[in-house]
Amino acid sequence: MEQLSGLDAAFVYFEAAGGAHVSSFAIYDPATAPGGTVNFGDVAAHIGARLGADRAFRSALARVPLDLDHPYWLRDKNFELSRHLHHLTLPRRGDWRQLCELVSELHAQRMDLHRPPWDCYFIDGLGKIDGFPDGAFVVLFTMHHSAVDGITGMGIVGALHDPTPEIRPAPPDNWNPEPRPSPLNLLVRAAVSYARRPPQLLSAARHSVPVVARMPVAVTRLMSTDRVEHGLFGGVPHTRFNDRTDSRRNFDGRAYDLAAIRAARTRVRGATVNDVVLAGIGGALRRYLLDKGELPESSLVTVIAMQEHIKGRRGANQLAVARASLGTNIADPLSRLRAAHESSTRSKAFIEAVGPRSFVEYAEFLPGALLVPAIRLARAAHLGQYWDTSWVANTYVTTMRGPQSPLYLVGARMIASYGFTPFSQRNGLMHSAVSYCGRMLVSINGCPAVLPDIEHYGDCMDASFAELLPRADLDIASRVRPIPAR
Numbered sequence: 104m105e106q107l108s109g110l111d112a113a114f115v116y117f118e119a120a121g122g123a124h125v126s127s128f129a130i131y132d133p134a135t136a137p138g139g140t141v142n143f144g145d146v147a148a149h150i151g152a153r154l155g156a157d158r159a160f161r162s163a164l165a166r167v168p169l170d171l172d173h174p175y176w177l178r179d180k181n182f183e184l185s186r187h188l189h190h191l192t193l194p195r196r197g198d199w200r201q202l203c204e205l206v207s208e209l210h211a212q213r214m215d216l217h218r219p220p221w222d223c224y225f226i227d228g229l230g231k232i233d234g235f236p237d238g239a240f241v242v243l244f245t246m247h248h249s250a251v252d253g254i255t256g257m258g259i260v261g262a263l264h265d266p267t268p269e270i271r272p273a274p275p276d277n278w279n280p281e282p283r284p285s286p287l288n289l290l291v292r293a294a295v296s297y298a299r300r301p302p303q304l305l306s307a308a309r310h311s312v313p314v315v316a317r318m319p320v321a322v323t324r325l326m327s328t329d330r331v332e333h334g335l336f337g338g339v340p341h342t343r344f345n346d347r348t349d350s351r352r353n354f355d356g357r358a359y360d361l362a363a364i365r366a367a368r369t370r371v372r373g374a375t376v377n378d379v380v381l382a383g384i385g386g387a388l389r390r391y392l393l394d395k396g397e398l399p400e401s402s403l404v405t406v407i408a409m410q411e412h413i414k415g416r417r418g419a420n421q422l423a424v425a426r427a428s429l430g431t432n433i434a435d436p437l438s439r440l441r442a443a444h445e446s447s448t449r450s451k452a453f454i455e456a457v458g459p460r461s462f463v464e465y466a467e468f469l470p471g472a473l474l475v476p477a478i479r480l481a482r483a484a485h486l487g488q489y490w491d492t493s494w495v496a497n498t499y500v501t502t503m504r505g506p507q508s509p510l511y512l513v514g515a516r517m518i519a520s521y522g523f524t525p526f527s528q529r530n531g532l533m534h535s536a537v538s539y540c541g542r543m544l545v546s547i548n549g550c551p552a553v554l555p556d557i558e559h560y561g562d563c564m565d566a567s568f569a570e571l572l573p574r575a576d577l578d579i580a581s582r583v584r585p586i587p588a589r
Contacts, residue, residue, distance in 0.1 A: 104165065104175040104281065105158075106296070107249060112173035114248040114525075115164065118216065121350065125251065126210040126523040127260075128226075128243035129512075132236045135268040136514030141240060143190040143225040145513045149263075150223060151184050155276030156262030159250040163219050168286045172293035176250075179219055180280030189224045196230030200558075206243055207352040210523040220247035235518070242512065248525055253408070253503045264510040264517065340399030342392065342497050344532040348550040355547045355561040356521040359383075359568050361538055367571045370437055374444040377502045379571060380536045380543065381405065381447060382440040384500060385429030386567030389439075391560050392431070403431045403497040405534075407447065425450040426496060436570045498532045499524065505539040521546040 107115070114123040133141040154160045163179040193201050205226065214220050226241040251259065265271050284292075361376075368374040385403070392398040406424050428446035430439035501524065510517045521544055522535045531553035535546040545564065549557045 104177050104284070106175050106292075107164075107173045109173060111249045115166070115174055115216070116170065118214075118247075120528070121526065122211070122213050123249070123525050124210075124214050124220070124245055124247045125256065125525065126206070126243060126245040127256070127520060128206050128224075128241050128522075129520040130235060130239055130241050130518045131512055131515040132518055133238050133240065133515045134236060135511065135516045140238060141513050141515045143188075143227075146223075146225050146242060147184070147188050149270070149513045150188065152273035153263055154184070155274050155278055157259050158278075159219070159221065159246065159259070161219055161278060161280075162250070164216050164249070165284060165289065167289045167293050171290070172296050174249075175284075175289075175292075177283060178279065178281045180282060182219060182280070186218065187222050189222065191224055191226045193226065193228035193230075197228055198230055199232050202226070202229065202232075202241065203354045203356075206241075206523075207354045209243060210245065210354075211350055211352040214245065214247055216247065220250060221245060239518070240515070253501060257503065257505065260510070260520075261506075264512050265514075266508060266510070268511050268514040268516070270511075270514060339404040339495075339497055340401050342399065342403060343395070343397060343553050344497055345529050346531070346553050348526065348529060348531040349552050351551050352523070352526075353549045353551050353554065353557045354521070354523065355549075355557045356519070357545045357547070357561050357564055357568075358519060359543045359545070361541050361543050363572050364543055364568075367440070371441045371444050373448070374440060375447075376538070376543075377407075378440060378444040378447055380502055380545070381407075381427060381429055381443040381500060382436065383564065383568040383571055384498075384534055384545075385431050385433075385439055385443060386436060386570065387560065387564035388429060388498070389431040389434075390563035390567060394559075394563070398431065401432055402428045402442070405429055405498050405500045406496040407450075408499075408501045429498075436567070440571065496530070498534065499530065500534045500536070503535075503537045505537045507538070507540060509540055519544055523548050526550065 117123050131141065133139060136145075158176065158178075161179055161182045162176040163182075165175045165177040167174065191205065193205065197205075209224060214222070222245045224241075224243040224245075226243060229235055229239050229241070231237075232239075246256070246259075262274075364376055364379045367379050368376055371378070384405070388403055389398060404426055407427055408424055425447070427450050428442055430442040430446075433439040433442055505520070517539075519542070520537065520539060522537065523546065524533045524535055526533065526548070531550035533548040535548070537544050537546075547557060547561055547564070549560070551557075554560060
């Protein structure tokens, strides 16, 4: 057995407040596969042959009684692949909106944490959708966040796919199941673990000493140049996205030319592709809220995830978070890009200055025995409706650099891939951007309670990204279309 890190375990604890899983779905063109077709049986057999690629596929959670210590990953002797694979067909040759509604419903479902926490859905029946070839199919993966983050997720994607239509031999599988430990065994392990905590806490504190020493200098340096709208130290405005949300989800996905985005970043010295993404999202939010007559005077703020896996560090999730301005109070797209770049640069510099390592180390001491009952009590009392999380951020943005060469599943070429992230109460809009094969694929995760017209928001995003492109790239701008175009 392998014990979860504190950060991984936190996602298990926060399952008490709602779903803490991630989902991704990819669209495939079967024309490159043997025979030009792929069915559910082909995908099921392929996944079954590659279960040895990652321990997450056949590992179940073994929770310590009363959550007195972090759970363990157990090689589940009762694993049955058929319980994780599902075949769905869209009704009446489904269109893009029907597909979005289906994947949203699947993501909204809670996971069964008594078995390996993942599910795979093969979806066919796609009709004549612009941007999709005939016979296209979708594969949706849902996995608990305790087992995967962006980087580890990309590793699993790489293990299941091939770089060419030719299917590689399955990797060796040395998996051996193990019996589930008794509650007494887990309690004994907890006692041993707690005996080790003082030295671990001392180590974390020792690493914190230089952080504390650097903190005044870092804060002073940032405060001397930072403005409230940069989102580092000031408050953030309340928006509809921070109103009360429920368990429903909706989705839209858009795709943009990566070469055009790279060209756009050259308009501001030092700007990155991620900065262009932030500015594009900021422009979309500005357009949408202006249309509703709800645009705040100060800029909306986002939380951005910084993922960096360090060799030898335990845990699937290794990340830190930073806040940045989206420049929604700025009409000029170039000025908005500059503001987003300045804000994200300072925020990341601050995180680097204080060091994300301590955050990960102190996560080991999260008290699950206290967190879980508190979360359940808050949920039962509906306390989330009284807690305004807009003081944290108005929305969340994650970005990942994906492969720029095509990937193939059972010989079928991946056309595009989109994702869902977990929600927290009163945060009804999330964005996930991943580059793949010369395009930037932006996933819009919403809650209908606060974003009922998600397609309109997607159209606002199209217009925002188009206006960010330099005039020399207007021919590229004309090819910037959602995937699929409607």
